[in-house]
Amino acid sequence: MSGADPLTARPEVRVRAPAATVRRLLTDVTAWPRIFPAVVHAERLDDGSGGPARVWVLREEHDEVSVVTVRQVVDHDGRSVRFRPDAHADALLPLGEDWSVESPAEGESLVRLDSGVADLAALRAAAEEESAESPVYLEFADSVTVAGAARDVYDFLYRLEDWPEVVPHVATASVREIGPHVRFVEIDNAGPNGPVHTTEAVRIGFPHRTIVEKHRLLPPLASLHLGRWTVEESPGGATVTATHVVVIKEAGVASVLGEGTTLAEARTWIRGALGGNSVVVAEQAREYAERRAR
Known part of the structure; x- marks a missing residue:
């Protein structure tokens, strides 16, 4: 044999x-x-x-x-x-x-x-x-400058359960503490003209500098989604940066974005959707920190 x-x-x-x-x-x-x-x-x-x-x-x-x-x-x-x-x-x-x-x-x-x-x-x-430098792998970041304390920026980002009150695209948010600075989170994101999309993630905080997350419930468009918030002190305040790593699931592109959508178009759409939402959250964190600095 x-x-x-x-x-x-x-x-x-x-x-x-x-x-x-x-x-x-x-x-x-x-x-x-x-x-x-x-x-x-x-x-x-x-x-x-x-x-x-x-x-x-x-x-x-x-x-x-x-x-x-x-x-x-x-x-x-x-x-x-x-x-x-x-x-x-x-x-x-x-x-x-x-x-x-x-x-x-x-x-x-x-x-x-x-x-x-x-x-x-x-x-x-x-x-x-x-x-292969595959087009399914996508990594990008957006930053916002804040005239306020890094600690306050971090606190806003960490308290995700408060976001529905101030972040337009977040309809509901719930958290479950499972350890020191470790949480299971669930968010319902509502687009201006689209259906509600539910996301679940594991979130780990490192006060008052970084929050990392790995998504457990993924949309048909992705096979991986990692996120990171970084808060750094800077002259006159702080800089907050949102970074995303996404691996696109090619089989899901048509079901989400329509038949005939190319990978290049899917990349552009994901970059705009995730990056746009992150900037909205970062701007709310900026407003919160700057109000506290007055």
């Missing part, structure tokens, strides 16, 4: 992207929310590239978010990447544990998960989107 023994076979996937791209995604903590579905946010605990990382993991089965410290070990030849959670981790880490990345042909990779649990398909999709 030929073929791999099913008891010892390791999950693997062939990727139409260079091995260097795959390895970079595996070792870049800022990419983990994009390539690992259960990772909401990740950040280094130091300024170096090889230190431990703190990872916020969504446990769907328990409806909670847990925080795990992970150490990363990369072999000198770059072919293997290992993740080691701290001793207090209470569940399997959805980043996998031992990865090997080989280059069977130019522009291609063979990725094996030697141990642990992870979504290889999500890693493959992200690597191929990046390698």
